[in-house]
Amino acid sequence: METSVPIVFVQQKQIGDYDKTLKAHKEGKIQKLLETKGHDHVQDSYDYDLIVIGGGSGGLAASKEAAKYGKKVLVLDYVTPTPQGTRWGLGGTCVNVGCIPKKLMHQAALLGQALQDSRKFGWQFEEKAVKHSWETMTEAVQNYIGSLNWGYRVSLREKKVTYENAFGEFVGPHTIKATNNKGKEKFYTAEKFLIATGERPRYLGVPGDKEYCISSDDLFSLPYCPGKTLVVGASYVALECAGFLAGLGLDVTVMVRSILLRGFDQEMANKIGEHMEEHGVKFIKEFVPTKVERIEEGTPGKLKVIAQSTDGREIIEGEYNTVLLAVGRDACTRTIGLDKVGVKINERSGKIPVSDEEQTNVPYIYAIGDVLEGKLELTPVAIQAGRLLARRLYAGATLKCDYVNVPTTVFTPLEYGACGFSEETALEKFGEENIEVYHSYFWPLEWTVPSRDNNKCYAKIICNIQDNERVIGFHVLGPNAGEVTQGFSAAIKCGLTKAQLDNTIGIHPVCAEIFTTLSVTKRSGGNILQSGC
Amino acid sequence: MGWEEKAARGYSEFVQVAQQSRGRPVFALFSGDKDAQGRSWCPDCVTAEPVVRSELNSLPDGAVFIYCQVGDRAYWKDPNNEFRKNLKLTAVPTLLKYGTPQKLVEEECLNRELVHMLFTED
Numbered sequence: 001m002e003t004s005v006p007i008v009f010v011q012q013k014q015i016g017d018y019d020k021t022l023k024a025h026k027e028g029k030i031q032k033l034l035e036t037k038g039h040d041h042v043q044d045s046y047d048y049d050l051i052v053i054g055g056g057s058g059g060l061a062a063s064k065e066a067a068k069y070g071k072k073v074l075v076l077d078y079v080t081p082t083p084q085g086t087r088w089g090l091g092g093t094c095v096n097v098g099c100i101p102k103k104l105m106h107q108a109a110l111l112g113q114a115l116q117d118s119r120k121f122g123w124q125f126e127e128k129a130v131k132h133s134w135e136t137m138t139e140a141v142q143n144y145i146g147s148l149n150w151g152y153r154v155s156l157r158e159k160k161v162t163y164e165n166a167f168g169e170f171v172g173p174h175t176i177k178a179t180n181n182k183g184k185e186k187f188y189t190a191e192k193f194l195i196a197t198g199e200r201p202r203y204l205g206v207p208g209d210k211e212y213c214i215s216s217d218d219l220f221s222l223p224y225c226p227g228k229t230l231v232v233g234a235s236y237v238a239l240e241c242a243g244f245l246a247g248l249g250l251d252v253t254v255m256v257r258s259i260l261l262r263g264f265d266q267e268m269a270n271k272i273g274e275h276m277e278e279h280g281v282k283f284i285k286e287f288v289p290t291k292v293e294r295i296e297e298g299t300p301g302k303l304k305v306i307a308q309s310t311d312g313r314e315i316i317e318g319e320y321n322t323v324l325l326a327v328g329r330d331a332c333t334r335t336i337g338l339d340k341v342g343v344k345i346n347e348r349s350g351k352i353p354v355s356d357e358e359q360t361n362v363p364y365i366y367a368i369g370d371v372l373e374g375k376l377e378l379t380p381v382a383i384q385a386g387r388l389l390a391r392r393l394y395a396g397a398t399l400k401c402d403y404v405n406v407p408t409t410v411f412t413p414l415e416y417g418a419c420g421f422s423e424e425t426a427l428e429k430f431g432e433e434n435i436e437v438y439h440s441y442f443w444p445l446e447w448t449v450p451s452r453d454n455n456k457c458y459a460k461i462i463c464n465i466q467d468n469e470r471v472i473g474f475h476v477l478g479p480n481a482g483e484v485t486q487g488f489s490a491a492i493k494c495g496l497t498k499a500q501l502d503n504t505i506g507i508h509p510v511c512a513e514i515f516t517t518l519s520v521t522k523r524s525g526g527n528i529l530q531s532g533c
Numbered sequence: 534m535g536w537e538e539k540a541a542r543g544y545s546e547f548v549q550v551a552q553q554s555r556g557r558p559v560f561a562l563f564s565g566d567k568d569a570q571g572r573s574w575c576p577d578c579v580t581a582e583p584v585v586r587s588e589l590n591s592l593p594d595g596a597v598f599i600y601c602q603v604g605d606r607a608y609w610k611d612p613n614n615e616f617r618k619n620l621k622l623t624a625v626p627t628l629l630k631y632g633t634p635q636k637l638v639e640e641e642c643l644n645r646e647l648v649h650m651l652f653t654e655d
Contacts, residue, residue, distance in 0.1 A: 147634035
């Protein structure tokens with residue numbers, strides 16, 4: 001470990017920092033090294049075999065895998081506080097401010113709905129007995145997250161991976177500076193590096209955004225109930241958060257600039273939006289906030305939002321307790337010294353282009369996870385990529401990460417699971433005459449008794465006619481969409497065809513069985529409305 | 534100021550001792566009861582105790598270390614005992630930092646480095 005720069009290498013042998021170099025020079029060691037010829041380099045001249053910058057889903061998976069093969073690994077993880085001052089522990093976005101708290105709060109909202117349904121099934125209690133405590137929920141969620149943070153620390157220590165809570169940035173070839181929250185700097189060198197720094201929420205760039213608005217980074221540990229909330233954005237983050245906040249009984253409005261869930265199948269996206277609207281979420285479409293002001297202080301306080309229509313003609317105002325910005329996420333690549341080592345990034349997006357082996361343009365530097373250009377931003381993808389990379393680097397493996405047909409789920413109040421192509425992309429790639437779309441509405445049995453939402457749950461598969469009616473797109477809108485989709489994604493990986501699906505006998509009575517009896521095509525224009533079993 | 538050790542037997546006593554130490558960092562080692570010869574019925578607890586004790590000097594200043602005997606084997610095996618229900622303990626030995634999700638369970642308590650990490654890191 002060095003404590004000052006420059007860090008000098010001669011003939012690939014690490015001399016050390018300024019003080020060590022001066023000393024070696026005085027002792028004539030440097031001159032001697034310069035005079036030696038040939039490939040005399042010392043294998044263990046670096047502090048570590050691998051330094052991982054970022055202790056999230058990808059970084060932790062890769063570091064633990066590399067340690068399995070006896071490599072000396074250092075993980076640097078550091079959370080720059082949000083404008084509101086929020087920070088969190090080891091584990092990255094998913095564990096702390098993403099998937100985990102999101103799913104738990106989504107569950108809290110679903111349980112509220114279940115309580116209402118339960119009456120129809122005979123449960124008796126007074127309406128006014130049912131209340132929700134934001135504080136109780138948040139404390140429980142944060143407690144669980146805390147146990148995960150701790151679990152990761154124990155896991156790293158048991159696997160002999162060194163962890164430091166410090167901000168890592170490149171300062172020169174093979175060299176990184178790690179700064180902890182007290183400002184103390186340490187320098188480390190490694191043979192290889194892995195960038196897994198992920199992303200952080202983007203702000204609008206309008207007056208009052210950083211001072212008064214919160215993001216998903218703040219929401220899951222907010223110590224007070226957000227109250228009447230304006231969610232700005234139409235990403236899955238925006239819709240999932242708006243969804244569970246409304247499900248907990250809050251007054252929620254979503255302000256959308258253009259379309260919902262860009263990049264997802266738009267028919268499904270619109271059905272999700274319609275369902276949310278029918279269940280009390282207000283949508284303000286084709287507007288963007290231009291200013292946020294504080295009218296009243298407090299927890300949560302009161303904010304005034306001024307917004308302008310996208311065609312510029314109309315200006316509106318609204319008052320909310322909380323404004324939650326979910327307008328996108330930016331890669332954390334601009335302040336980690338990538339220019340010092342020559343790692344190319346996409347200047348506009350900040351993302352890092354890599355080869356299909358996750359290697360950057362600098363051979364000893366790799367990258368995985370949300371920072372990657374053109375790859376899916378999902379925890380399991382980062383974990384898989386990280387593990388396989390470590391195996392290729394240190395265990396002689398050759399298997400690369402397969403980014404095709406990765407299943408996903410959006411946990412909006414009406415959940416959406418998908419695997420493969422959206423209808424638009426399939427149409428574009430294969431042509432309308434070459435794809436067959438089978439679809440149907442379905443009514444979960446559990447919703448019949450409480451008279452919930454008939455002809456809202458929806459199933460759709462897209463088949464490639466020229467390839468044996470291979471299923472190339474799977475879409476389901478309904479409860480437990482993630483559980484339903486996971487199994488089918490394995491089938492798709494095995495080359496599932498429509499005939500095989502038809503030959504599969506359904507399980508009754510469950511939602512997923514609809515996929516074994518799909519018969520109406522979009523092409524036929526046939527009726528898909530359900531009347532019950 | 535250093536650290537202080539306290540003893541507790543059973544759940545109510547543990548809660549009492551922990552309350553008394555409010556405001557200070559509290560660490561607790563839960564073990565099966567020791568017999569007249571000073572041996573616990575829980576073999577892992579017997580192995581863990583010296584390991585934990587060897588790291589007590591790394592406790593932060595002002596910390597309280599509670600050595601808590603949970604009860605006899607039959608009491609411990611009962612799935613509804615107060616330690617399981619209220620403190621969410623799943624096994625003995627358990628070494629934890631009271632009021633946080635940070636804990637070490639069973640063989641983790643035998644790992645000196647992990648004990649050190651629990652005592653010294655945030």
